[in-house]
Amino acid sequence: MKLSNSFQTALVGLKTNKTRSFLTILGIVIGISSVILMMSLGDGAQGLILKQIMSMGPNNVYVEPGSFDLEGADMTQAMMEGMDIKTLTLDDMDAIEKDPLVESVAPMVLNVARVVYKNNDKKVTVFGTSPAYAEITGGRTILGSNFNDFDVQSMAKVAVLGYKINEDFFQNENPIGKTIRIKDVNFKVIGVMEEQGSQMFLNVDDYVYIPITTVQKFLLGINHIQSSAVKIVSQDKIDEAMESIRLILRERHNIYNPEGDLSKDDFKVVSAKESADMMNIVTGILTMLLSSVAAIALLVGGIGIMNIMLVSVVERTREIGLRKAVGARKKDILYQFLIEAIVLTGLGGIIGILLGIVFAYLAAIVLSMALGTQWSFVVSLKSIVLAFGVAAGIGIVFGIYPARKAAELSPIEALRYE
Amino acid sequence: MLFEIENLKKIYGNNSVKTPALQGVSFKISSGEFVSIMGPSGSGKSTLMHIMCFLDRPTYGQCKFEDKSIDDFNDDELARVRNKKMGFVFQSYNLLSRTNVFDNVKLPLIYTGFSKEKENELVEQALKSVGIFHRAFHFPNQLSGGEQQKTAIARAIVNHPSVIFADEPTGNLDSKSGQQIMDIFQKLNDQGHTIILVTHEKYTAEMAKRIISLKDGKILSDELVSLRHYAKDGLIK
Numbered sequence: 209m210k211l212s213n214s215f216q217t218a219l220v221g222l223k224t225n226k227t228r229s230f231l232t233i234l235g236i237v238i239g240i241s242s243v244i245l246m247m248s249l250g251d252g253a254q255g256l257i258l259k260q261i262m263s264m265g266p267n268n269v270y271v272e273p274g275s276f277d278l279e280g281a282d283m284t285q286a287m288m289e290g291m292d293i294k295t296l297t298l299d300d301m302d303a304i305e306k307d308p309l310v311e312s313v314a315p316m317v318l319n320v321a322r323v324v325y326k327n328n329d330k331k332v333t334v335f336g337t338s339p340a341y342a343e344i345t346g347g348r349t350i351l352g353s354n355f356n357d358f359d360v361q362s363m364a365k366v367a368v369l370g371y372k373i374n375e376d377f378f379q380n381e382n383p384i385g386k387t388i389r390i391k392d393v394n395f396k397v398i399g400v401m402e403e404q405g406s407q408m409f410l411n412v413d414d415y416v417y418i419p420i421t422t423v424q425k426f427l428l429g430i431n432h433i434q435s436s437a438v439k440i441v442s443q444d445k446i447d448e449a450m451e452s453i454r455l456i457l458r459e460r461h462n463i464y465n466p467e468g469d470l471s472k473d474d475f476k477v478v479s480a481k482e483s484a485d486m487m488n489i490v491t492g493i494l495t496m497l498l499s500s501v502a503a504i505a506l507l508v509g510g511i512g513i514m515n516i517m518l519v520s521v522v523e524r525t526r527e528i529g530l531r532k533a534v535g536a537r538k539k540d541i542l543y544q545f546l547i548e549a550i551v552l553t554g555l556g557g558i559i560g561i562l563l564g565i566v567f568a569y570l571a572a573i574v575l576s577m578a579l580g581t582q583w584s585f586v587v588s589l590k591s592i593v594l595a596f597g598v599a600a601g602i603g604i605v606f607g608i609y610p611a612r613k614a615a616e617l618s619p620i621e622a623l624r625y626e
Numbered sequence: 627m628l629f630e631i632e633n634l635k636k637i638y639g640n641n642s643v644k645t646p647a648l649q650g651v652s653f654k655i656s657s658g659e660f661v662s663i664m665g666p667s668g669s670g671k672s673t674l675m676h677i678m679c680f681l682d683r684p685t686y687g688q689c690k691f692e693d694k695s696i697d698d699f700n701d702d703e704l705a706r707v708r709n710k711k712m713g714f715v716f717q718s719y720n721l722l723s724r725t726n727v728f729d730n731v732k733l734p735l736i737y738t739g740f741s742k743e744k745e746n747e748l749v750e751q752a753l754k755s756v757g758i759f760h761r762a763f764h765f766p767n768q769l770s771g772g773e774q775q776k777t778a779i780a781r782a783i784v785n786h787p788s789v790i791f792a793d794e795p796t797g798n799l800d801s802k803s804g805q806q807i808m809d810i811f812q813k814l815n816d817q818g819h820t821i822i823l824v825t826h827e828k829y830t831a832e833m834a835k836r837i838i839s840l841k842d843g844k845i846l847s848d849e850l851v852s853l854r855h856y857a858k859d860g861l862i863k
């Protein structure tokens with residue numbers, strides 16, 4: 209018998225056993241699509257975290273108060289801690305800014321305060337910083353303008369609204385020139401930021417930006433800062449600049465630390481890249497979790513395929529016996545079943561891959577909406593190859609194995625098989 | 627000589643329970659014969675037929691077909707011989723249940739290597755000669771027992787084999803249908819096919835030219851039929 213004949217026999221066989229073919233394909237589709245979906249979610253999460261970190265710019269380093277905690281330099285956590293640690297001041301930042309490797313410095317103080325406009329009253333994150341912040345993060349105003357260095361020096365009571373804050377308080381009204389009350393202090397609105405989405409998992413559209421000196425003096429009554437973003441002149445100078453910043457701060461804080469033991473400092477300097485590396489450990493765990501879910505899905509799909517193949521063994525063994533009786537050689541039988549298995553896994557594979565990609569795409573859309581950020585849709589070749597490989601392997605092995613065993617029997621034994 | 631069977635033994639069961647189905651059977655059949663194998667249930671008729679048509683191997687003894695022993699062939703070569711030279715009707719038809727009559731009958735041909743047109747022509751011929759052509763696209767579960775049996779016979783003769791084996795081909799049929807079937811076999815025999823018929827009915831057996839009687843796996847008698855019945859006579863009646 210020619211191979212083309214085997215092919216035809218196999219196709220006829222598949223059409224004859226529609227339910228079995230359908231269920232096998234279904235098993236493969238479930239296995240493959242869920243693996244692709246899960247792995248896509250893992251990759252997407254990783255991408256999101258990286259993007260969040262990189263959204264602050266790869267050229268940036270962060271200076272935080274407090275000593276270096278080797279266990280985890282989580283920046284958001286550091287920001288929270290930073291509220292109580294008073295070691296860093298604006299003067300420190302001015303000193304850093306003088307370093308030729310440093311392009312600009314944006315000190316930060318975060319504070320949640322009641323903001324009132326007319327009868328609208330909300331708790332809002334008030335973000336005190338310098339004009340350099342918008343420059344470093346690339347944020348632009350869509351209405352009015354940002355505050356300037358003079359506003360910072362003069363502790364001007366001016367506010368720039370985040371995109372959503374403007375929508376919440378002013379709807380269709382022009383906010384420029386209006387007065388809002390923050391913690392019972394009057395501020396003049398001078399600008400509105402463009403929509404930025406989340407950065408570092410913080411929704412910056414929900415912020416009100418005011419000069420850092422104003423926050424320090426009128427809202428919090430403090431002299432220290434909580435954190436600072438420092439833009440370095442170029443990416444390849446980052447390590448050098450970080451070391452230089454450390455030396456400046458050690459000198460200013462009278463810390464004798466010639467060995468450069470980071471735990472002796474009362475501040476820490478972290479690059480965006482270092483933070484990304486930390487985060488990668490977290491996402492690695494996440495990906496592993498999702499992969500285990502995927503593996504279970506694949507196993508379930510695989511067991512499904514196995515079951516269907518094995519259940520039909522009795523019937524198929526008789527069929528094989530009959531085919532052998534009327535003249536099929538062992539080879540003919542094996543080809544027929546191999547082609548059947550290949551067609552099933554191929555078909556299931558294609559559908560599963562497409563469906564997995566569609567699911568991953570939909571998930572990306574849903575997650576983007578739910579998280580209010582751009583969840584990236586990634587389907588790696590690795591996930592496709594892995595999913596398809598395992599499902600196809602199971603499909604082919606369990607398609608052929610019973611056939612092989614049946615083909616070894618004498619026709620009479622196979623015909624009598626129960 | 628077409629068949630030379632010598633001291634053939636078949637013992638079923640490999641370890642604990644051993645069933646001797648054939649206990650030393652010897653005979654010869656030449657080309658063009660029409661032989662009935664008779665005997666009560668369990669006497670080893672089917673077992674003998676399966677060995678003769680190369681579907682099973684004997685435990686002991688010789689089974690030669692066209693002067694070549696079954697031991698000289700490997701499984702694939704046996705499949706080849708069965709495909710080209712033998713046709714068989716199983717006691718329990720063994721039709722593919724989800725496959726229609728036409729494709730069931732075509733089954734041996736797909737391992738022969740004819741062209742599509744030739745295949746269809748042969749199937750049509752076989753279906754017509756057993757009178758089941760009008761049921762070509764029915765499925766086995768839509769057929770009567772007799773129609774299933776006819777389908778099995780059509781499959782056995784579709785390849786124009788030189789030897790046709792039939793295990794109780796009339797077992798499930800009324801006497802008229804049975805006569806029709808036997809008429810087919812007698813005609814095939816007239817055309818030169820060797821027919822080996824397994825039956826336990828004396829009357830049917832006597833439509834052959836020679837009867838080999840088995841009992842408990844041994845030959846009881848082996849004689850020519852003196853008063854042969856002709857199926858077509860019965861049909862005219």
Ligand SMILES: Nc1ncnc2c1ncn2[C@@H]1O[C@H](COP(=O)(O)OP(=O)(O)OP(=O)(O)O)[C@@H](O)[C@H]1O
Binds near residue numbers: 667669674
């Ligand atoms: N696969 C098998 N395994 C074990 N014993 C078997 C097997 N096939 C047949 N036998 C036994 O061999 C003996 C002969 O069986 P066989 O089928 O040849 O009888 P038979 O003459 O065709 O009977 P019947 O007229 O009922 O079809 C029986 O006793 C049967 O139980």
Ligand SMILES: [Mg+2]
Binds near residue numbers: 671672673717793
């Ligand atoms: Mg029998």
